[in-house]
Amino acid sequence: MRKIFITLKLWLILCLLFSVPTVMAQTGQPHIPSQSPLHQSPKPETTKMPAMNFVAPGILEIGDCRVDKKNGRVEFPARVNMQEGLLEYLLVGDAGKLHESLLSTEISPYALQVSLLLLGIEGSYNPLEMQGEARTPEGGRINIKVRWQDGKRVKTVALEKWLKKDKSKLNNIPWVFTGSVVIDGVFMAEVERSIIAIFHDPVAMIDHQLPEGADDQVWFVDSEQTPSRGTAVTVIIEAAK
Numbered sequence: 001m002r003k004i005f006i007t008l009k010l011w012l013i014l015c016l017l018f019s020v021p022t023v024m025a026q027t028g029q030p031h032i033p034s035q036s037p038l039h040q041s042p043k044p045e046t047t048k049m050p051a052m053n054f055v056a057p058g059i060l061e062i063g064d065c066r067v068d069k070k071n072g073r074v075e076f077p078a079r080v081n082m083q084e085g086l087l088e089y090l091l092v093g094d095a096g097k098l099h100e101s102l103l104s105t106e107i108s109p110y111a112l113q114v115s116l117l118l119l120g121i122e123g124s125y126n127p128l129e130m131q132g133e134a135r136t137p138e139g140g141r142i143n144i145k146v147r148w149q150d151g152k153r154v155k156t157v158a159l160e161k162w163l164k165k166d167k168s169k170l171n172n173i174p175w176v177f178t179g180s181v182v183i184d185g186v187f188m189a190e191v192e193r194s195i196i197a198i199f200h201d202p203v204a205m206i207d208h209q210l211p212e213g214a215d216d217q218v219w220f221v222d223s224e225q226t227p228s229r230g231t232a233v234t235v236i237i238e239a240a241k
Contacts, residue, residue, distance in 0.1 A: 050111035063111030093193025109189035123179020139176035141240035
């Protein structure tokens with residue numbers, strides 16, 4: 001019965017996610033440049049149902065995302081994509097904007113969206129209207145960590161420890177799960193592969209509430225703290241207490 005209940009709950013979430021043609025701010029759809037992939041038809045696989053596997057009571061896998069309902073967290077694999085330079089994203093898919101993202105991953109953004117919804121974390125009902133908008137993003141508060149093997153030691157740190165704002169180190173960034181926008185039934189994070197933004201973006205699924213999120217010239221990799229490019233990591237997203 002427990003498995004049936006969780007399956008039905010997942011089915012309802014999927015229906016809700018794709019039954020509404022457009023999930024936008026009341027003022028209308030976000031501003032979308034004419035060259036943006038948002039104007040392109042999504043590939044058939046972008047709306048494919050992720051495989052689901054029940055591992056143990058309270059633990060399931062959706063695609064490559066492992067959902068731990070008891071501890072309120074989702075884990076998934078990624079790798080270091082940049083060891084220095086200017087950033088607009090902290091995580092994108094392998095077909096995303098890799099030239100400006102700290103990490104990359106092979107997971108389906110759709111699978112991560114469903115995983116976070118299953119934890120009871122709600123996205124925004126009032127999304128931003130354009131990239132770089134100065135308005136503060138809304139959504140359920142979360143914490144983001146990264147775990148990796150450093151020689152013989154396993155280390156875990158808050159993701160912001162690998163960042164700098166201008167030359168300043170960062171602590172306790174107020175991350176929020178905004179949920180990506182849906183346009184004409186298309187889940188846009190699955191198209192653009194934008195997952196965690198540091199420069200505000202309504203297409204990304206996760207953003208933050210610092211005012212500097214409207215500036216795309218202040219966010220840099222902390223090269224002294226970040227492992228070398230290609231290092232395998234586990235991203236851990238937790239519901240904030």
